[in-house]
Amino acid sequence: STILQWTVELGSCAASDNVTISNYSVSASATDAQTCNSTIAALTGNNPAPGESGVWTSFTPGVTYDNASIYNTGAYNLVTGFNTFVWTLTNAYCSDDAVIQVEYIDPIANAGSMQDLCENYTFMAAQNPAPGNGTWEVITGSGTFDNSAAFDAFVSNIGIGTNVYRWTVNDRGCIKTDDVTINNNQPFASAGTDVTTCNTTANLNAIPAGAGE
Secondary structure, eight states, rough: OOOEEEEETTEEEEEEEEEEOOOOOOOBBBBOEESSSSEEEEEEOOOOOOOOOOEEOOOOTTTTTTTTTEEEEEEEOOSSSEEEEEEEOOOOOOEEEEEEEEEEEOOOOOOOEEEEESSOOOOOOOOOTSSSEEEEEEEEEEEEETTTTTOOOOOOOSSEEEEEEEEEEEEETTTEEEEEEEEEOOOOOOOOOOOOOSSSSSOOOOOOTTTTT
């Protein structure tokens, strides 16, 4: 508290009176955050001083808390993008708010649809991962990507049969994956070696067609 004195003088006479100024202000603070998980985010505000109490509120509908009265608590059911939270400190006389943003980063990993080919090359058809980055890798089979970081990469040397490629998207440390199957149904044809004959007939030695060919 601060005591101030007010003095009035009139000639040789004076009168004084005191007033007490009591500062009961509070100061709320909290920290912005990012999360890769929609089911929980860690909220961090400042610890209430003795005689103060705190409470978390949000502008995101459906958000729940472990305990909304604790300065470091968990929040659930965030929406993709920015979620606004308010940490409010209150005492018997005053209150103060700290507004923060908690960003839920939810990368979109879509490797595209399955392809059935009659050749050993194709263009991939993943969804553009912006603002994140993506990378292709071979899970089963074979394939060579001209640019493994391109969502529409050209892939060659696709193995005969079933090939599975994985598209991994990383957006500021939040990672999601999706797999796509590329079937190379190209048949194999071999007529055998050349034949030299002195007769009007010749024996041909083609490799027999496989099942379904």
